[in-house]
Amino acid sequence: MDHDQLIDLTRRALKLARDKTTDLAPQQHTVDAREYTSLERHDHDKAMLMASPQLVGYVSELPGPGTYCTKTVMGRSVLLTRTGDGSVKAFNNVCLHRQSQIVTGCGTAKRFSCPYHAWTYDNSGRLVGVPGREGFPEVTLKSDGLTELPATEFAGFLWVALDPGTTLDVAAHLGDLAEELDSWGIGRWSPLGEKVLDSPINWKLAVDTFAENYHFATVHRQTFATIARSNCTVFDSYGPHHRLIFPLNAILELDNVPEDQWDPFHNMVVIYALFPNIVLSVTIANGELFRIYPGPYPGRSITVHQNSTPLDLSDESVAAGAQAVFEYAHATVRDEDYRLAEALQANLEAGARDRLVFGRNEPGLQHRHITWDRAIAGHSQAAARL
Numbered sequence: 001m002d003h004d005q006l007i008d009l010t011r012r013a014l015k016l017a018r019d020k021t022t023d024l025a026p027q028q029h030t031v032d033a034r035e036y037t038s039l040e041r042h043d044h045d046k047a048m049l050m051a052s053p054q055l056v057g058y059v060s061e062l063p064g065p066g067t068y069c070t071k072t073v074m075g076r077s078v079l080l081t082r083t084g085d086g087s088v089k090a091f092n093n094v095c096l097h098r099q100s101q102i103v104t105g106c107g108t109a110k111r112f113s114c115p116y117h118a119w120t121y122d123n124s125g126r127l128v129g130v131p132g133r134e135g136f137p138e139v140t141l142k143s144d145g146l147t148e149l150p151a152t153e154f155a156g157f158l159w160v161a162l163d164p165g166t167t168l169d170v171a172a173h174l175g176d177l178a179e180e181l182d183s184w185g186i187g188r189w190s191p192l193g194e195k196v197l198d199s200p201i202n203w204k205l206a207v208d209t210f211a212e213n214y215h216f217a218t219v220h221r222q223t224f225a226t227i228a229r230s231n232c233t234v235f236d237s238y239g240p241h242h243r244l245i246f247p248l249n250a251i252l253e254l255d256n257v258p259e260d261q262w263d264p265f266h267n268m269v270v271i272y273a274l275f276p277n278i279v280l281s282v283t284i285a286n287g288e289l290f291r292i293y294p295g296p297y298p299g300r301s302i303t304v305h306q307n308s309t310p311l312d313l314s315d316e317s318v319a320a321g322a323q324a325v326f327e328y329a330h331a332t333v334r335d336e337d338y339r340l341a342e343a344l345q346a347n348l349e350a351g352a353r354d355r356l357v358f359g360r361n362e363p364g365l366q367h368r369h370i371t372w373d374r375a376i377a378g379h380s381q382a383a384a385r386l
């Protein structure tokens, strides 16, 4: 993001903080509780994610030719490689023999040997070795291989399409937001690993917790609310995506500082909601990524939490400090947001009330739900035409 834009956003955030208000949607919005509990909606949600480009990590997770990483996306194991010419490829991490996972974790390897019977693949997915070759007369080395998924690197992130038959057009998907996302550089910062939350909450409820800061003063009273304002958000939408600016408490001190001395990043957190299931949180020292997936039934979801840092992790104490910050952020989401959401999900499933209300002061929440509903309605119409 360029400096002028940051200053402009700081001006907007400062005005909201000074006026003790927030950006407002035109009206209140209500949603049906069954959006979080119905099996039919759950199937529609999963189809929506399957049809959408999926951001699965930072480009820095594949730092050079010959590196690889593995990801679990919608319950599917995916192997990503950077081949000798530097390009990114993705495959279902499923052996052609009896469907074992071929590789776990990340690292450097040009060949992958399945842990079950040692069928071996190169990093372009081609099958290059079969022990006991005479047992498999119908298998052809080099021409048989792993199922390839469309994959690319774009705006600093790794992207895949889960359906091998689809095309992956991330530029079209991100639209105007692509350049801004790229400009932060968080996808090129050093990755700090993944932490997984397997939670008894609907995936949309997990996403909802990131869509407003109205809850900071209560849920995060002892944590985030000690540094960030509550119920004070700059909201901008970009097609199906949106950006929230959460001002820090210190922003009010800018009243006494000339604009040319402002350091915007010391006064705000920037949150991006990428359609349909990704949250990015950018600060001066952290590029957090939350990949949120529907689980096997409506009341369960998987959140993969990643973080990257611009700090030099070759210094042990710096690396330990960065991990401590990551752990703190993760524990806050786990123990504050998701713990509260678990009881909320139980209420939804008990069926005591059939509606939820989203306020004018929760424009991000409204935007997420309206966008999902539109996408699902579009898919249903398209399916009906077939």
Ligand code: FES
Pocket: 095, 096, 097, 098, 099, 100, 114, 115, 116, 117, 118, 119
């Ligand atoms: S399942 Fe992979 S070699 Fe048998």
Ligand SMILES: [Fe+2]
Pocket: 209, 210, 215, 219, 220, 337
């Ligand atoms: Fe929260």
